[in-house]
Amino acid sequence: MWSPRHGRVTRTLLLAVTPTLAACFVDVPPALSGGASSEGEGPGEGTTGTTGLTTEDVHDDADSSSKGCPTTAPPGKWYLDQDGDDWGVEPAQVACDQPPGTAAERGDCDDGDPERFPGSLEVCDGEDDDCDEIVDEFSPVNANCNGCALAERDGAPHWFCKDDAIDWVAAREACTELGWTVELLSIHSEADHAWARTQAQALYEGVDPMGTFWIGLRRADPHWASCTADPAQWEWSDGSPLDYAAWSMGQPDSAPCDALCEPVDALDEACPRENCGHMLYLEGGWNDRACFAAGVGYACRAAPPP
Template sequence: MRSPRLGSVTRTLLLAVTPTLCAAGCFVDVPPALTGGSSDGGDATEGTTTSTTLATTGDIHDDTDASSKGCPTTSPPGKWYLDQDGDDWGVEPAQIACDEPPGTAPERGDCDDHDSERFPGSLEVCDGEDDDCDEIVDEFSPVNEACHGCALAERDGAPHWFCKVDAIDWVAARAACSALGWTVDLLSLHSEADDLWARKQVEALFEGGDPMGTVWIGLRRADPHWTGCEANPAHWEWSDGSPVDYSAWSMGQPDSASCDPMCEPVDALDAACPRENCGQMLYMLGGWNDRACFSAGVGYACRAAPPP
């Protein structure tokens, strides 16, 4: 029979040896207690509270760390744009920050960050500059109704120019319009109301004047018919590419006068081979007239595309 005392000694030796064996790689299928309690009878409840606090600390957001967890005053962090001229409009690139950094603005779109008088919404003046940052120069504003011989106006949100000159051909007139901005072209008219309004603007500019006075507008013979002599209103278009969906030709016009069908013009200003391929507006008598593009007109009208 095994001695009870011997069994007790054997258990004591096994318990003493076990940590050494596990250090060499044994498997324990009972997870360690997370109570924090001690073998000497310590308070298990206190150990549990401490362990729970440690386990959840990583889930608590520190709002003072704005780089990754938001801002105390702005959520999410804002975009700020460099504003060197102090007009409250900035330029790219943006900075990301909780609070507005010095020398920045919350709005972008400044077209000259070294001139505090030029920013979106500024009033346009006659200075050859794009004061309001819309990529157009010297257009109408409440303080800019005339500029460089042109009467300025706005209709349906689109800037208009009605210009009086000594002599200008159609090509030069179109170039003068384009110099005002990439969306500006010679005037196109798409309704009777547009036509009547434009004629009144020109008549006021010329103060009556010559009843036969003409102003270049954007009428032109379409490319497929440029070298032809047909007097067909359907062969015409506007220089801005829009169709002629309203017609105000004077009686008998277009007539394609002095057109030699055996002659093909080199370009629009080829006086050796005339073609009445450009259009004018008779501002007092009313109506449109076709005329050679190299003819000298006394005025022209421009229109910018309306804002989207």
């Protein structure tokens, strides 16, 4: 491969012969000029002449980065691959041929474990096996993990988890610990809602159908201390708007609510507010409830891939 610096260089050699010193020649440094030159009979004939060279004649090989490589293949980038899984880590090294112990692909999240690399099958081991920054999500070999039924919808991993006596705050923490893009379940269409309800029914067969199955419904911060039962005050815990709703009849009702007190936080039992939402999975409707209430489980959802 020629260097970008490889260009046209004309080197001119001027040989001058004077009438009085016919046997003496004066070397003149080559002129780095692309201009035309006059042609004579050549040195030794008693006349002055110049000889020009073009890029077809002279090549500048000052940039030797391509030396030793096929002219049709530039040097490649290779990444250290200590565990031999064909995925490496930064920084890259540049070479014509692949050095031993390297890989052409980068992005390995654990170069000491050959079972962890982008595209690996996720298993229930508490680790990010496929290097997508999510732990223990669904894969063809991982449909259940730690009391959760795993599924995938529109490319987004989902978890439906049994957990007796868990409150909304703890349920949200359990979701976010699975990955930075994971939150309590948000629902944005009737199809999403029907699918989530089906998953919950399969998981909770035989469990109290009125039990609190936490989803990402929450009252927005500016209305946290309010006793007003207004569906417009609600949002999803991932920050997305409530663009679809499946409230049960008469919900949210924000009851009970003591207007004379102001809650310190979501788990303040001395000043209860129904600021968190759950799904009555058998009925399918949503209901507002105090965030510190004991639930029977929760659902998580990771952001779909870009």
